[in-house]
Amino acid sequence: MSEQIKTIIEPARELPVREHRDVVVAGGGLTGVMAAVAAAQAGADTLLIEMRSHLGAVATMGLPLQGYCDRDERQIVRGLAEEFRQRLMAIGGATEFIRCTMHNPYIIIDPESVKLVCQQMIEEAGVSLLYNTPVVNVLKDGKRIQAVVIEGKSGREAVIAKNYIDCTGDADLAFRAGAECDLEQPDKLQTSTLNLTLTNVDIDKVKQCLVEQPEEYKLFELLNKDLVLKNPRFILVGLAKLAEKARLEHPEWQHIWNIACYITQIAPGTVTINSVHMDNLCACDTRDLTKIEMLGRLRAQEALAFYRGYIPGFENARLASSGPWAGIRETRRLRGVRCLTVDSIVAGECPPDTIAMGGYPVDIHDPDTNQLVFYKVPAYGIPYGCMLSPDVENLLVAGRAISATHEAMASSRVMAQCMALGEAAGTAAAMASSAGISPHVLNIDSLRALLRKNGQFLE
Ligand SMILES: Cc1cc2nc3c(=O)[nH]c(=O)nc-3n(C[C@H](O)[C@H](O)[C@H](O)COP(=O)(O)OP(=O)(O)OC[C@H]3O[C@@H](n4cnc5c(N)ncnc54)[C@H](O)[C@@H]3O)c2cc1C
Known part of the structure; x- marks a missing residue:
């Protein structure tokens, strides 16, 4: 040979x-x-x-x-x-x-x-x-x-x-x-993220839950709930209990982040989810970068199912676009x-x-x-x-x-x-x-x- x-x-x-x-x-x-x-x-x-x-x-x-x-x-x-x-x-x-x-x-x-x-x-x-x-x-x-x-x-x-x-x-x-x-080792590099933009979201629905069930729908500790409630556009970080529940009920969803994080866009009914994450891969390695993009495409389906199934307002959300390429933090x-x-x-x-x-x-x-x-x-x-x-x-x-x-x-x-x-x-x-x-x-x-x-x- x-x-x-x-x-x-x-x-x-x-x-x-x-x-x-x-x-x-x-x-x-x-x-x-x-x-x-x-x-x-x-x-x-x-x-x-x-x-x-x-x-x-x-x-x-x-x-x-x-x-x-x-x-x-x-x-x-x-x-x-x-x-x-x-x-x-x-x-x-x-x-x-x-x-x-x-x-x-x-x-x-x-x-x-x-x-x-x-x-x-x-x-x-x-x-x-x-x-x-x-x-x-x-x-x-x-x-x-x-x-x-x-x-x-x-x-x-x-x-x-x-x-x-x-x-x-x-x-x-x-x-x-x-x-x-x-360059940090891949297991220390900040995660890379494919961002997903969703349309047809009922933006105000989550606010109602924040008021009615504050313990269940808890925000990240630094985020002031009153400011989120007051603003027509906002960033939401938190809802950790929902993420935990989803992971328990769907052990196959391996890659749901521990918290929800989304930002409302200027366009009505449109939000961008700051997920899905890919870790342990280095984006200046050609093959790792390919894996990041491929995993992002697959994990997007998990994230979509999580948001539609667990986050108030996303029940009828549609995936309008994913980032043109995966976002690299580090x-x-x-x-x-x-x-x-x-x-x-x-x-x-x-x-x-x-x-x-x-x-x-x-x-x-x-x-x-x-x-x-x-x-x-x-x-x-x-x-x-x-x-x-x-x-x-x-x-x-x-x-x-x-x-x-x-x-x-x-x-x-x-x-x-x-x-x-x-x-x-x-x-x-x-x-x-x-x-x-x-x-x-x-x-x-x-x-x-x-x-x-x-x-x-x-x-
Ligand atoms: C998922 C994610 C979420 C983030 N969220 C926020 C946020 O909410 N708010 C915030 O302020 N920041 C956020 N950041 C951080 C911030 O967006 C970026 O760090 C910042 O935009 C970096 O800008 P940059 O111009 O330095 O790099 P980049 O935006 O990465 O631009 C680099 C450019 O160089 C080009 N390029 C690369 N290599 C070559 C080459 N060899 N030849 C020619 N062109 C090349 C690329 O195509 C690209 O256009 C986030 C980052 C990520 C990844």
């Missing part, structure tokens, strides 16, 4: 260099959109490269909840994120702030409006955009990235920039550029010049090199216990060095892959913080490109002054 070959050599080849830019941003989630807009507005010739066919990524999965405020109800994320919020509101794509004792004040956003507003902001800022184009490789020259390699329908091409911003969520560029990254994190720690978050530290503010609770979907680990924190500052790798001179990493510990990123990973980080990275990359210097030696006071001038909040 002939032995199967284990490796194969891909011949080197000459690539066409199709773009020369000041700044290249990889990944068009909310982080990448704000990074690209900020870079272009600060004068950089900017290209945004997205491997899928729309902008907004995780914010378009049906997940409608965004927090811009700290626990004292101060709006701590402003700047471009605030412009985004205003634009959404102007087209009926976002609510006013809704008070919440668990998540801090939040707004509910409409996923389709997110796609549109992101693209409009990109076009108006003069950013060039490539859709359906993954970044597949990074070419280095010493400690600098010389080019990134993209592979779309036109084939393999190189793109050269002065500075690069990694907004892929998975630190794809940083990793391929040889920057050190941290993969690689940059090992940066600075590292955001949970101690600094809990202490509310705001160091002098703060370039974005956080304040969202620590929110861990824990694979070990199948529980939500959730606690509130004060407002805190995210230092500039969390976006820089000691190993690469012309790269910034923004969004959920910044340099932070597992527990700290459970707070900094949310959308509003990601937008603020994107804005800071884009502004820094543009300033460094125009000065012909590395982002590592950028004057942080000047960066902070420009961010403030552009409306960002940094205290």
Whole structure:
């Protein structure tokens, strides 16, 4: 029997260099959109490269909840994120702030409006955009990235920039550029989730049960029942007794989460369920990622049966859509010049090199216990060095892959913080490109002054 070959050599080849830019941003989630807009507005010739066919990524999965405020109800994320919020509101794509004792004040956003507003902001800022184009490789020259390699329908091409911003969520560029990254073992990574959007839900029915049978229909301890009852749109977390009952009555439903969690959409009678969860799998492993998507499709049926059978108001619910792909909470994190720690978050530290503010609770979907680990924190500052790798001179990493510990990123990973980080990275990359210097030696006071001038909040 002939032995199967284990490796194969891909011949080197000459690539066409199709773009020369000041700044290249990889990944068009909310982080990448704000990074690209900020870079272009600060004068950089900017290209945004997205491997899928729309902008907004995780914010378009049906997940409608965004927090811009700290626990004292101060709006701590402003700047471009605030412009985004205003634009959404102007087209009926976002609510006013809704008070919440668990998540801090939040707004509910409409996923389709997110796609549109992101693209409009990109076009108006003069950013060039490539859709359906993954970044597949990074070419280095010493400690600098010389080019990134993209592979779309036109084939393999190189793109050269002065500075690069990694907004892929998975630190794809940083990793391929040889920057050190941290990655938890699969059994410690936060769960991945396929979100399900259901229509034909009687939204008010659960409220009646909360009033009439408060013990049976108990909410998560931090969630104030009166605020849920008062608001026409809300997030509901809890009903643990119903989940327990369902699991006892249906031992075959192995993957029902210990609590129910759903968010009402702007569209009437429509909610998004923040399940189904997949754990013990790493989303930057090709085969694990395939398993995540396949399991999500199957487990959706269990979740659907649970909601229809046990949660008031869902009796006639229909599955309108599942997320365009499974939502990934955690993969690689940059090992940066600075590292955001949970101690600094809990202490509310705001160091002098703060370039974005956080304040969202620590929110861990824990694979070990199948529980939500959730606690509130004060407002805190995210230092500039969390976006820089000691190993690469012309790269910034923004969004959920910044340099932070597992527990700290459970707070900094949310959308509003990601937008603020994107804005800071884009502004820094543009300033460094125009000065012909590395982002590592950028004057942080000047960066902070420009961010403030552009409306960002940094205290
Ligand atoms: C299930 C779930 C529920 C959540 N709920 C909330 C919530 O209610 N509120 C909240 O504020 N936050 C929530 N979060 C967190 C938050 O949504 C995300 O962490 C945040 O949106 C991340 O934004 P991002 O732009 O950094 O990354 P992403 O949104 O992941 O965007 C990354 C983009 O990069 C692209 N990309 C990746 N690799 C490449 C490549 N090699 N080449 C080109 N493009 C690439 C992807 O296609 C994608 O468009 C949730 C997250 C998940 C997974």
